[in-house]
Amino acid sequence: MRTTRLSIAFDAADIAAESRFWADLLDGEVVRTDHDWHTVQFPEGSGVPDVCVQLSPDHVPPTWPDPAVRQQVHLDVDVEDVRAAEEEALAKGARLVQETAPLDADEGFRVYASPAGHPFCLCWGG
Numbered sequence: 001m002r003t004t005r006l007s008i009a010f011d012a013a014d015i016a017a018e019s020r021f022w023a024d025l026l027d028g029e030v031v032r033t034d035h036d037w038h039t040v041q042f043p044e045g046s047g048v049p050d051v052c053v054q055l056s057p058d059h060v061p062p063t064w065p066d067p068a069v070r071q072q073v074h075l076d077v078d079v080e081d082v083r084a085a086e087e088e089a090l091a092k093g094a095r096l097v098q099e100t101a102p103l104d105a106d107e108g109f110r111v112y113a114s115p116a117g118h119p120f121c122l123c124w125g126g
Contacts, residue, residue, distance in 0.1 A: 007039075008049055010073070011056035012116035017093070021115050022051040024092045026077070053116075061117020065098060074119040076109070082124040086110065089122065 012018035019030050019038035026048060032039035036055035042048035064071040079085035083103050090096065094112040097119060101108025107125025114120065 007052050008073070008075070009052040009054055010114070010116060010118050011059045012053050012118075013055075013057055013059045014116065015053040015055050018114060018116045018118075019051070019053040021093050022053075025089055025094070026051070059116060061113070062119060063117075064111070064113075064119045071119050074111075074121065076121045076123050078123050080124070082108075082110070082122055085122050085124075086112075094120075 010018060010022075015036070015038050016033075019033075019040050022028065023030050023040045026040075026042060028040040028042040028048070028051065030038055031041045038053045040051040040053075042050075060069050062071040063069040064074075077085070086096075086103065089112055093115045096110065097113050098111040100110055103110075105125070109121040109123040111119055111121050
């Protein structure tokens with residue numbers, strides 16, 4: 001299979017909030033804003049796939065780590081400065097879900113949720 005670009009798609013009831021969150025967090029740009037689909041793109045050569053957000057009015061956010069509503073998908077975001085990355089993610093609308101390692105650890109990850117509840121990890125030192 002030959003591909004030209006990889007996209008990751010999230011469901012959300014509020015696609016404007018979810019697409020803006022990913023664009024702000026990962027330094028992208030919302031380039032398509034149809035009523036039921038938004039696309040966030042990143043600079044050519046960055047290696048970051050498109051992040052798409054599909055309207056799902058009845059979306060139920062994951063409850064991870066509680067398995068009542070499965071996580072559906074998650075992203076691992078490798079960062080150099082986890083303290084700064086956490087501060088930025090929280091300021092942009094993420095919420096901390098699980099503290100798996102102290103911020104002063106040489107390596108680790110922490111689990112967060114986007115505004116629509118999709119889990120993602122900030123990973124460092126690995």
